[in-house]
Amino acid sequence: MYVQTPAGLLVRLIHVIGLISWAPSCRVSFFPAGHRYNLDMAARMGLLYHPVLLASASSSSRALALSRARLPYPPTFHTYRRSASAAASPRLRPCRRLLPARAMSSSETAGNPYAAELAAAKKAVTLAARLCQAVQQDIVYSGVQSKADKSPVTVADYGSQILVSLVLKMEAPGSFSLVAEEDSEELRKDGAEEILENITDLVNETIVDDGSYSIYFSKEGILSAIDDGKSEGGPSGRHWVLDPIDGTKGFLRGDQYAIALALLDEGKIVLGVLACPNLPLSSISNLNGSSSGDQVGALFSATIGCGTEVESLDSSPPQKISVCSIDDPVDASFFESYESAHSMHDLTSSIAKKLGVQAPPVRIDSQAKYGALARGDGAIYLRFPHKGYREKIWDHAAGSIVLTEAGGIVIDASGNDLDFSKGRFLDLDTGIIATNKHLMPSLLKAVQEAIKEQNQAASLL
Ligand SMILES: Nc1ncnc2c1ncn2[C@@H]1O[C@H](COP(=O)(O)OS(=O)(=O)O)[C@@H](OP(=O)(O)O)[C@H]1O
Ligand SMILES: [Mg+2]
Structure with a gap:
């Protein structure tokens, strides 16, 4: 529990009063890590801010990360999957550092009416990809996928959705509406306690490792964050559209999957980002089903009227891409x-x-x-x-x-x-x-x- 002294309570009350009048216009600026308003804003979002818990989560996740010095993914086979040499690359392991500052691409600067949304979307899927990579490595390492046990992918699915929702709420301008694949119904049933605990731990560890936000999810906060994704979408207004892990079967096999996020504005898709943690950054054509051992982890992004770019999930400079020109x-x-x-x-x-x-x-x-x-x-x-x-x-x-x-x-x-x-x-x-x-x-x-x-x-x- 977060312990409040009477003086602390008074300060908190002042902050809350201040926030109620300020928050609608100042949402983003209140959130940088360590900001004095974090506690209050986090509470408004159903989150806990807890320095002691954060410290202990940080040390436990460090221990966990050490135990994740993993075997490579399985070897290649006839359909497209990652090569063992690429999988063994240290770049693929869940990074224990802040998300690198991304170079601003041409789509994120002048002339893009959705520049802020694009930056938020990229950050959201990159963070979610980090969580998914950690879980996929555990799945492949433990052989769980061969036992048809779906629980690890479930943990990653929910975890990814929570992280994307969190980043969008904190970074994206405008009102928030999310149409996403998962809801909390199964997690609220008897027998789901352990999986809920795993999701809570994993999400909090990922947030601590990343370091952008000083917040901590309670289990109730996790459940309500998942239900942020219950929007129905539709022809009017703005709605984010999320598949937290697209290709769950591929994810379980150690193959391709994507974190897919788009923005629907007045019934039209105006922005999309695809994080593909296992896709080589260079072309997969002419490889006969195996990667050349090049860097893997591609982030595709597109905004209406601004073209499509690809960059590495590790933040290489974005490059414009286009479809092939084959006509035969x-x-x-x-x-x-x-x-x-x-x-x-x-x-x-x-x-x-x-x-x-x-x-x-x-x-x-x-x-x-x-x-x-x-x-x-x-x-x-x-x-x-x-x-x-x-x-x-x-x-x-x-x-x-x-x-x-x-x-x-x-x-x-x-x-x-x-x-x-x-x-x-x-x-x-x-x-x-x-x-x-x-x-x-x-x-x-x-x-x-x-x-x-x-x-x-x-x-x-
Ligand atoms: N029966 C059936 N028919 C068609 N499509 C289905 C079906 N069941 C599921 N899905 C959806 O397919 C998503 C996986 O996408 P893909 O088909 O591109 O990938 S895969 O190769 O099949 O894994 C998959 O996405 P995820 O559920 O996110 O993995 C589903 O949304
Ligand atoms: Mg899908």
């Missing part, structure tokens, strides 16, 4: 879901055949596919969920703007733009296809022919 399908390669349960691989194979694509599919988990496509690692992305599946907006919001701002096109299989203004779901019952402007007309034709043939075959059964 014979030279094209295509991305699709790793999981056959998430996309019909037989249908995508018949589309590729119709188009004349020669290369075998490149299967990658998560919206890392959109990022890789945006920098020209491949030419086409095909996604055809099985009948009855409803696409969620957080599975495409960030990825789609990363691709379109790089010069790509994303549409549904009927040829319509994706509509993110309808709430938590995308209102479509066909698939999603993406490519450059040269290939789209022939791709759409091949897709529609293949779907027609599939429907005819099904009606004969």
